[in-house]
Amino acid sequence: MHLYTDATERMARALADLCLDRLAMQAPLDYTLTPEELLETAGQTVTDEGIGQDEAMRLWEHVLAPACLSIDHPRYLSFIPGAPSKAAAAFDMLVGASSVYAGSWLEGSGAVFAENQALRWIADLAGLPAEAGGVFVQGGTIGNLSALVAARAATQHRRGSRPARWAVVLTDETHSSVKHALESVMDVDVVLIPGDERGRLTGAAIREWLATSSDTQRESVFAVVATAGTTNLGVVDDLAGIADVAEEQGWWFHVDGAYGGAGLAAPSVRDLYAGVERADSFIVDPHKWLFAPFDCCALLYRDPVLARAAHTQKAGYLDPVTVEGEWNPSDFAIQLTRRARGLPFWFSLAVHGTQAYTDAVERTLAVARDGRALIDAADHVRLLVEPDLSVLIFERVGWADADYAAWSKRLLDDGRAFVTPTRHQGTVCTRFAIVNPLTGVDDLAGILDSMR
Ligand SMILES: *Cc1c(COP(=O)(O)O)cnc(C)c1O
Numbered sequence: 001m002h003l004y005t006d007a008t009e010r011m012a013r014a015l016a017d018l019c020l021d022r023l024a025m026q027a028p029l030d031y032t033l034t035p036e037e038l039l040e041t042a043g044q045t046v047t048d049e050g051i052g053q054d055e056a057m058r059l060w061e062h063v064l065a066p067a068c069l070s071i072d073h074p075r076y077l078s079f080i081p082g083a084p085s086k087a088a089a090a091f092d093m094l095v096g097a098s099s100v101y102a103g104s105w106l107e108g109s110g111a112v113f114a115e116n117q118a119l120r121w122i123a124d125l126a127g128l129p130a131e132a133g134g135v136f137v138q139g140g141t142i143g144n145l146s147a148l149v150a151a152r153a154a155t156q157h158r159r160g161s162r163p164a165r166w167a168v169v170l171t172d173e174t175h176s177s178v179k180h181a182l183e184s185v186m187d188v189d190v191v192l193i194p195g196d197e198r199g200r201l202t203g204a205a206i207r208e209w210l211a212t213s214s215d216t217q218r219e220s221v222f223a224v225v226a227t228a229g230t231t232n233l234g235v236v237d238d239l240a241g242i243a244d245v246a247e248e249q250g251w252w253f254h255v256d257g258a259y260g261g262a263g264l265a266a267p268s269v270r271d272l273y274a275g276v277e278r279a280d281s282f283i284v285d286p287h288k289w290l291f292a293p294f295d296c297c298a299l300l301y302r303d304p305v306l307a308r309a310a311h312t313q314k315a316g317y318l319d320p321v322t323v324e325g326e327w328n329p330s331d332f333a334i335q336l337t338r339r340a341r342g343l344p345f346w347f348s349l350a351v352h353g354t355q356a357y358t359d360a361v362e363r364t365l366a367v368a369r370d371g372r373a374l375i376d377a378a379d380h381v382r383l384l385v386e387p388d389l390s391v392l393i394f395e396r397v398g399w400a401d402a403d404y405a406a407w408s409k410r411l412l413d414d415g416r417a418f419v420t421p422t423r424h425q426g427t428v429c430t431r432f433a434i435v436n437p438l439t440g441v442d443d444l445a446g447i448l449d450s451m452r
Pocket of ligand 1: 139141142175177227229230231256257260285297
């Protein structure tokens with residue numbers, strides 16, 4: 001077999017057919033298998049001689065793909081789902097076939113230009129200044145890590161010294177990726193500030209900590225992380241109050257909008273984000289609530305020069321791409337080689353226009369409000385936290401861990417829905433995370449009924 005010529009056209013057409021089918025249909029929710037079950041049905045797929053195109057495609061279509069949940073199913077309401085537009089999903093195929101290197105302007109100027117216009121739309125929604133810019137990275141985890149690394153470098157450069165320990169201010173509901181970045185990757189301490197009754201980090205609570213902390217503790221802080229749409233509860237922190245404290249203390253102000261940043265496009269909730277325009281760095285995952293396929297996180301910096309100083313890799317073989325004045329996406333995060341992962345999002349945005357995005361986000365918010373009304377009206381379930389966005393966290397009155405687990409498994413086994421248990425303040429409960437414009441209130445009603 002030859003790697004480059006054999007049956008290229010036949011293979012491409014067969015794969016395109018599979019893609020077209022997938023784009024055209026409402027995919028089933030599908031199911032999870034154990035490694036033993038998969039070995040039993042799929043067998044050993046990697047062999048000396050190769051199993052051939054027909055067999056590999058058969059395995060994918062009939063064995064492997066059905067063993068992967070469809071994240072864009074309208075009743076996939078766990079974690080934070082995704083719901084790529086058809087345009088974005090289709091363009092993703094093209095990105096894979098195009099061999100565009102989107103790490104440098106020299107190699108990928110056209111792709112980088114388009115990605116930057118998509119980033120600019122987000123920067124404008126947030127109210128960031130004209131110089132703001134950044135890069136699409138793999139996900140919120142790398143986005144948060146890259147921003148915090150830039151924040152620490154910028155602070156150290158500005159101060160001209162470093163404390164014995166660095167620290168960052170956050171709260172319990174801050175996403176696990178931020179704690180992981182700080183503690184496991186960067187070896188930075190976490191200053192955990194208690195959240196308010198909805199788990200929000202507030203400027204007032206940080207001020208209380210400031211009033212009782214030592215000089216050493218205060219000097220160790222280089223940044224505060226606010227969340228615009230917490231993952232478990234979907235609430236927006238007190239961005240303006242936190243921005244005030246950050247400004248007074250000379251801290252970097254990072255806003256994690258991996259899930260909730262998309263709400264910036266929705267006039268009905270835009271007020272909640274007051275203060276985001278003061279962020280030094282900001283992330284939003286288009287693969288969550290902005291209808292792009294995995295994996296895609298928009299990372300923006302107020303002053304990209306500071307990010308470049310922290311992230312540019314230097315080596316003789318990179319000199320040709322390190323050209324003054326050229327926008328190299330690699331320079332703004334922890335990465336070098338990168339696929340043009342912002343292009344599927346850009347294509348869909350260019351095709352449909354930004355108003356379609358506003359409409360789609362508003363639709364999910366409206367369904368979440370209707371779902372909340374259903375919960376309020378029912379006796380067997382109880383809302384636990386007043387929602388800001390499109391996450392509803394609630395309990396089934398009287399249920400314990402095992403009840404939720406059995407119910408959740410039954411829903412998935414029946415191919416009806418994927419709704420997992422979670423915990424709030426130590427107690428088991430469940431939640432709906434609604435980011436799919438195809439999710440309707442009837443879907444939510446059916447699931448609530450299944451809990452009776
Ligand atoms: C999902 C999420 C992340 C992590 O993003 P990934 O794309 O999964 O890496 C970070 N922060 C928040 C608030 C999130 O919801």
